[in-house]
Amino acid sequence: MKILWHGHSAFELQDSVTVLIDPFILGNRMADVTMDDLEPDIIAVTHGHADHMGDTISIAKRAECHVVAVNEIAKYLQSQGIEAYGANIGGTIELEGVRFSLVQAVHSNGIDEAGFGWDAGSPAGFVISDSCNVYHSGDTGLFGDMALISEVYKPEVAMLPIGGRFTMDIDQALMAVKMLKPRFVLPMHYNTFDVIRADVTKFQRMVEDQTDAEVVILKPGDSIDV
Helix, strand or coil, rough: CCCEEECCCCCEEEEECCCEEEECCCCCCCCCCCCHHHCCEEEEEECCCCCCCCCHHHHHHHCEEEEEEEEEHHHHHHCCCCCCEECCCCCCCEEECEEEEEEEEECCCCCCCCCCCCCCCCCEECCCCCCCEEEEEECCCCCHHHHHHHHHCCCEEEEEEEECCCCCHHHHHHHHHHCCCCCCEEEEEECCCCHHHHCHHHHHHHHHHHHEEECCCCCCEEEEEC
């Protein structure tokens, strides 16, 4: 599996199919691509905030791809003409041979573009299983059941926010790594805006000094092969 980072929380998984996660591109000063550069087979949306659901509708309509999200967001997307599939925390959807398992995220939720006039349900994280298991936490604070995510899904890669303010900071993300026990950690949701600035190299040192995980610091457009 090849994993590319497009800045903020937007990742692209290239494996048996191409999966795009939280495609916040337009308005994302870190983005290395335009919406027209992206040709996903499936988009996974963790929650409805503008910096996560982002450009899902525009990309999905042009690429004619599927979208996976928590049930309420999927229904909203269906109302906009998108082929969206809903599930809920603890459930799994299989599309084109790839499994999307929704797991807990501790955060708020709302569909920004709907003016918060549509129930957005629960925020979520995803464990996406193709040739390996990848955990994208979405926006979340630290929670103890990350240990259960490790036990049940055994993620090899963990994409974790470290920016603080709206999510975990580097100290809490270190505790998350200790519970999740991945091989690779990909920091996300930091430095896009001034209020979520974080010292990613300090996080890398902390994790690699105290766990067996490797922190891979990506610049937008960089990738890792797993």
